[in-house]
Every structure is written in C-alpha cells, then in structure tokens.
Amino acid sequence: MSSLQLLSLKPHSSSYPFLSPPSIFSKTLKPKTHQPKNPKTHIVSVLQWNRKPQLSGPTPRVVVITSGKGGVGKTTTTANVGLSLARLGFSVVAIDADVGLRNLDLLLGLENRVNYTAVEVLAGDCRLDQALVRDKRWSNFELLCISKPRSKLPLGFGGKALIWLVDALKSRSDGRRPPDFVLIDCPAGIDAGFITAITPANEAVLVTTPDITALRDADRVTGLLECDGIKDIKMIVNRVRTDLIRGEDMMSVLDVQEMLGLALLGVIPEDSEVIRSTNRGYPLVLNKPPTLAGLAFEQAAWRLVEQDSMKAVMVEEEPKKGFFSFFGG
Amino acid sequence: MASISTSISLLQLQSLSPLTAISNSEKHRVFSDSIEFRTRLHFDLSRLKRCSTKSRWVFKVRAVGNSEENSNDRERVGGNGAEKRWTLDSGRIMGRLRGTVDAIPPVVFTMKKHIGKNFAIGLFITIAFLVIVVRQVLSRRTRYNQQGSVADLVKRGQLRSDRRGISSPLKYDDPFNNPLVKIGKSNSTIEMCGKLYRLSPVTLTKEQQSSHQKRRSRAYQWKRPTIFLKEGDPIPPDVDPDTVRWIPANHPFATTVNDIDEDLAQNNVYQKDGVPFRIRAEHEALQKKLEALQSQGQLELNPSSDHANTSKSDGSFESNAESEELKKP
Numbered sequence: 001m002s003s004l005q006l007l008s009l010k011p012h013s014s015s016y017p018f019l020s021p022p023s024i025f026s027k028t029l030k031p032k033t034h035q036p037k038n039p040k041t042h043i044v045s046v047l048q049w050n051r052k053p054q055l056s057g058p059t060p061r062v063v064v065i066t067s068g069k070g071g072v073g074k075t076t077t078t079a080n081v082g083l084s085l086a087r088l089g090f091s092v093v094a095i096d097a098d099v100g101l102r103n104l105d106l107l108l109g110l111e112n113r114v115n116y117t118a119v120e121v122l123a124g125d126c127r128l129d130q131a132l133v134r135d136k137r138w139s140n141f142e143l144l145c146i147s148k149p150r151s152k153l154p155l156g157f158g159g160k161a162l163i164w165l166v167d168a169l170k171s172r173s174d175g176r177r178p179p180d181f182v183l184i185d186c187p188a189g190i191d192a193g194f195i196t197a198i199t200p201a202n203e204a205v206l207v208t209t210p211d212i213t214a215l216r217d218a219d220r221v222t223g224l225l226e227c228d229g230i231k232d233i234k235m236i237v238n239r240v241r242t243d244l245i246r247g248e249d250m251m252s253v254l255d256v257q258e259m260l261g262l263a264l265l266g267v268i269p270e271d272s273e274v275i276r277s278t279n280r281g282y283p284l285v286l287n288k289p290p291t292l293a294g295l296a297f298e299q300a301a302w303r304l305v306e307q308d309s310m311k312a313v314m315v316e317e318e319p320k321k322g323f324f325s326f327f328g329g
Numbered sequence: 330m331a332s333i334s335t336s337i338s339l340l341q342l343q344s345l346s347p348l349t350a351i352s353n354s355e356k357h358r359v360f361s362d363s364i365e366f367r368t369r370l371h372f373d374l375s376r377l378k379r380c381s382t383k384s385r386w387v388f389k390v391r392a393v394g395n396s397e398e399n400s401n402d403r404e405r406v407g408g409n410g411a412e413k414r415w416t417l418d419s420g421r422i423m424g425r426l427r428g429t430v431d432a433i434p435p436v437v438f439t440m441k442k443h444i445g446k447n448f449a450i451g452l453f454i455t456i457a458f459l460v461i462v463v464r465q466v467l468s469r470r471t472r473y474n475q476q477g478s479v480a481d482l483v484k485r486g487q488l489r490s491d492r493r494g495i496s497s498p499l500k501y502d503d504p505f506n507n508p509l510v511k512i513g514k515s516n517s518t519i520e521m522c523g524k525l526y527r528l529s530p531v532t533l534t535k536e537q538q539s540s541h542q543k544r545r546s547r548a549y550q551w552k553r554p555t556i557f558l559k560e561g562d563p564i565p566p567d568v569d570p571d572t573v574r575w576i577p578a579n580h581p582f583a584t585t586v587n588d589i590d591e592d593l594a595q596n597n598v599y600q601k602d603g604v605p606f607r608i609r610a611e612h613e614a615l616q617k618k619l620e621a622l623q624s625q626g627q628l629e630l631n632p633s634s635d636h637a638n639t640s641k642s643d644g645s646f647e648s649n650a651e652s653e654e655l656k657k658p
Contacts, residue, residue: 099582099583100581100582101582106487109485111485111487112485112486121597121598122589122594122597122598123588123589123594123597123607124589124593124594124597124600124605124606124607124608124610125605125607125608126605126608127600127601127602127603127605128598128600128601129601130605147582152580152581152582152583152584153582153583153584154584154585154586154587154588154589155557155574155576155583155584155585158557158583159555160591160595161594161598164594164595164598164599165598167599168598168599168601172601173601174601174602191583192554192557192574192576192580192583193582193583195553195554195574198553199553219545220549222545223545223546223548223549223551224549224551226542226545226546226549227546227549227550227551227552227553228551228553254529254531254532257531257533258533260541261533261537261538261540261541261542262533262538262541263533263538264531264533273477275477276477276478276481277477278477279477279478279481279482280477280481280485281481281485282477282481289522290522291522292521292522292524295510295521295522309531310531311530311531312528312529312530312531313528313529313530313531314519314521314526314527314528314529315526315527315528315529316524316525316526316527
C-alpha cells in the first residue's frame, strides 16, 4: 500500500521518450497513459500481506535512509520501516546517526531508555550490548544512538566506528542472533554526518517529497551515493497529496520517478496520523485500525525485504457519478 | 386560576361602569364601544381558553351581565339636558379613561402571561446550559482518550501539565491479516481503508535508470572524504586533498579532536562481555592509589603496634582516599 499512490487521475503514456538523459528540473510535467497489461502481477507488486516475505541478499543488510533535504521524513521512515521489519519477524537494529539532532528515539518512544550511546561504547564507558535499547513492543527491534544531543562526535574515525559497530553486531554473542537489517538514519545535508552515516551502507533508501526543492537535493545525494559505490538505491516518495495531484498542483509519483530515475520502494500518502504517532511515540505501523500511511510503510518494508520495487502505483478512483450528478447531486 | 379570572372580571366591570351615563344620541358610539370591548374581551377569553375551561365560563357570565347592564342603562338615560350634558362630558372623560384602561392589558393576566413566558425561557436556558456543560465534559473526555494527542507528550514527560490526561496505546498486532485491504474482482482495483484505488503501472526501464546514472556521474564528481581536518590545519603529505573534509573549529556537533586511541576504540566496540574498558581502568587506578596509600601508611606506622591501632589506621587511609577522590575533578 505504500503503493498507495495517489497519482494524478490523468492516464500516463508508456511511450514517453526517455532516451536522452533528461535534464532535471527543466521538464514540464506531462500526463501519460498506461493500461495495466497484467493486473495480477500488479496486485502482487502493490499489495502483499498474507504471507511472510522472503529475505533476499546477504545479512546483515545495512541500509542507509537519506534524503539530502531536511524534514522530508527520514526519521519517520526509519522508525516505521524498522518496526514493520520487526513485525515481519526480522531482527533489526536502527542506528540514529543524526549526531547533534537525534530524534529517532522520540519517534519510537524510547527517549527515556537511552542511557548509553555509541560514543560511550567507543570511549569504553559501556559495552555495545549495553548501549542497544531493546523495544519492549517488538523485542527483535533495537535502537542505537550515535551520541547524546549535546556531545560532539569525534570525526577522526566516525565512519570507521560505524563499520566496527556493524561488524560487532554481526558477531554478537549475547544470546541474541545477529541482525538481519541495520537501518541507519542519516542526518540532513551532505556534511560530515552524512559521510559518517553512508560509510558502512550497502544499499540506500532515498526519501523525498514531490516538490522540486526536495528533488534537487535527492538527485544530488543520489549522485554522491553512486560516487561512493552504493548502487542499490531505491526511493520512497513521502507526503503525497491526492487532491493536489488531481488539480495538477503537485507532481505525481511517476513524474518524480521520471526526474530521478530511481526504482520505487514505496509511496506514502500525507496523513495527519503521522503527527499523532509522533506525539505518542508509537510508530504508525502499530496503529489499530491501520492508517493508509502505516499500510504504505508496511508494504515498503515488505519490498525492502524482498529487494523488490513497485511495478504499479495506485491511483485514486474517481467517484462514480450518478444520474443526478448533473444537478450537483 | 379562579381567583385570577374573578379579578379580571372585576377589572372589566370598572371599565364598563361609565356606560350608565351615556345618552341616547350616543347610543351607537356606546354600543360600538361595548362591541369593541366585547371583541377585546372575547380576544382575552380566547387567550384564557388556552389556560382553562373554568375561566372561560366566568368570562362568559361576565359578558352577558355586562350587556344586560348596558341595556338597562340605555333605558334609564333620558333625564333633563344639563344632567344629560354633564353625563355626556363625564361620559367622554370616562370613555377616554375606559379606553385607556382597555388599552392596558389586564395586570394580573399580563403578569401571569409573563411568568409563563419567563418560566419557559428560564427552563430553556437551563436546559441549554446543561447540554453545553455535558457536551463539554464529554468532549474533554474524548479528547483525553484520543490517541496521539498532546496528552501523549505529557505522558512521555515532554510537556509539563497537570491538567492533561493519559491515553492508552493502540497495537496493530497481525501484519499478515489485514481486513481493511480488499482486492477487486477484476484484479485491477484495490479497496483500502474504504477507498477505491486503480492500479497504474510503473514505466521506468533499466535503460532509463542507467541513463540517469550516467547523467549523475557526469554532474557530480565526488570522493568520499576519509580524513577530517580542522580548518587551518596543514594537509598531511600522503593525503589526497580531495578526500579531506574541513571541519570548522566551532562546529556544533563534530570535532576533529580524538580523545581516544583508534585501536583502543575498536577494541571497546568489539568487547562482548566483562567490565567496559574505562570503568575497569578507573577502578584499577583507584585500586593502585589505595594500595599505594596503604603501603605508605604501613611504613609510617610502628610495626609493633596493636591490632586496634592498625584497624584505626586502616580507617584513616580509607577516609584519606575518599577525600582525595573527592578533591579529584
């Protein structure tokens, strides 16, 4: 359901010329037309919930969640995808690599349980297992913060430190199995924090919103990641608003994909529940009844496990008009 | 009710009494007045009808008696001229007075009428007030029960307020059974959370992805920095200048100063059990200091001193050690 794409209702054309490398941001948004050829495969690619996903690739899979621009939902994505993975039965360690401005603990409601961070582990004040905060809701989810909000991270071996941490997690022997996923919440920008966060990653999830400011940053960050050797980059388009797309005031997800040329991991609709879940310290995916955004995050997690991408996006169906619609009924 | 009606009849009698002095010439006027009165009386009666049947009966009797009196009066009129004029003048005055009195609604009746109205208004206001209060109380309760509200921030200690309530968390347990997701019969539509979505296929091809990658590799040339230097520091001779990241001396989150040795930090990260390095080191240092103090004290003491003295001296060493430790920052 992250495929919960709420696209522009205008059909898309599959014959849109993509041959020349598109110059980003200079393109007008053109509606295209598509007809689903094999609806069944689309369903599978869009919606999966009644089976356990098959883990693909060597473990631990180290995934950095980044965006370039701030405020697009990196931390929210990390929290929700992380807990979804835990709910699907995988062992997950989320690392908040946002050095000075960490927030992942708040989103998860674990802020009162963070006593030690990675900086203390490096300094020898505690062991790594003591710095890992286990979530009581899903005990196969653990949080590790890089540093305390008011402390400085020594950058001399910032990136190296994360590699050591991942290695130590791989070979942990405290009665817990090594993690299947290590999710790294990257800070905004392309500063030292970004460099530290991407160092141990094998794959990346790029979070963006459908606006040109976020897209420009996302394109730049994608370029840097590719330069660094991270080739497996997928994107999550966050805060998608159907009403704006319908009125052609917002780019559709396919427009975003056309500009960035990245595989789609998920599409998250704008949801007021996000603020509520942040206030509660309870990620959306645990909400009952589930919300659209929560379902979308869950499906994104599903695809992450299977290294899959969206083959179809969901378009909001126009309400059926009756006989009296002519009269405003 | 009966007392009210009698008082009303008395009042009407007073208004009718001047009719006794009305002349023949003015028969019509008098008569028309009386008709007018009757209609008014009838109007009043119609009001009274609504109150009770008993009062209506009283008024009927009163009206009949009145008309009879009028006819008797008419018979009696017909004395001398002066008397006639006097009666005429007084009749006019009395007529005016009567008119004025007629114009004023009966006091008791008016009072009664107002009391009824006031009572209804008062009752209405009271009910409205009660409804408002109940609604407020209920809405406040629901507000406290609402998930993800500001109350949750209070619960988590992020907000200080004594007035706020505590909400219970929700849990969406089973990711493999989701009743809110239904697939349409045609497999091309999906209903989620009550909304119908149509599937639209993604059109991004491998060629398009690779062309985007080429574009980015041309646009962004980047090497991940491997060395962090403080602004103004000289670049070491064996370091590629492209891989240097310059960190401002006053950077809020990052520092280039390493307090810890790199190898030591790595060992700390890999440590799986036992006392953390720094804790152990501090403990050992303290132990050594204690031993040193003890040996120094033993040297100072007389070896032939008794047991009591020894124990006393041990106590003093301990207190000395403690005081030194306290002095140490």
